[in-house]
Amino acid sequence: MILVGMLDSPYVRRCAVSMKLMSVPFEHRSLSVFRTYDQFRGINPVVKAPTLVCADGAVLMDSTLILEYVESQVPESRRLMPAHGIEHREALRLTGLALAGAEKCVQVFYEKMRPEDKRHAPWLERVIGQANAAFAELERDMQRAKPWMQGEKLTAADVVVQCAWRFAQHATPDEVLSAKYPRLAQHCMRAEELPEFSSTPLE
Secondary structure, three states: EEEEOOOOOOOHHHHHHHHHHHOOOEEEEOOOOOOOOHHHHHHOOOOOOOOOOOOOOOOOHHHHHHHHHHOOOOOOOHHHOOOOHHHHHHHHHHHHHHHHHHHHHHHHHHHOOOOOOHHOOHHHHHHHHHHHOOOOOHHHHHHHHEEOOOOOOOHHHHHHHHHHHHHHHHHHOOOOOHHOOOHHHHHHHHHHHOOHHHOOOOO
């Protein structure tokens, strides 16, 4: 399998780290949707990161859909997403919060790429507020971490939360202040020490 996209995307990094944690071999092609647009379009005409090219040439996109497929290809013992019941629902809830935080930080990042006089201040204020609301919810959830978010075993929720937080601190540190979320910051520092994360640095 081939994973296409830059690791400065929280969604690409989420896939790469998850696949490493599940011991799924893959090739990573670090293509940019900006600098290598035409090359990326040759693989996926939609030019969306992440893109996964399966062994038979089928092309998947969207990190959640990619990981749903990848998890279906490995034994249950290696899967990161809890399979059933309340644990599965809780992983989905935490994943939703992390993806919302990441999405809003991406929107802030792109809005700040505009010339200052072209930025829409009310929109920027709104999405910054939404990003912080998502991370505030995750900060509260961290009070129950033992040591990971769903207990002793690292799950899919830990991966996506870490990737969203790391992106927020890279792209929007002035809008999402680390000091406001000490438990979240500490949790993610612990995750970054794992070899699957440290060998997959945000570019």
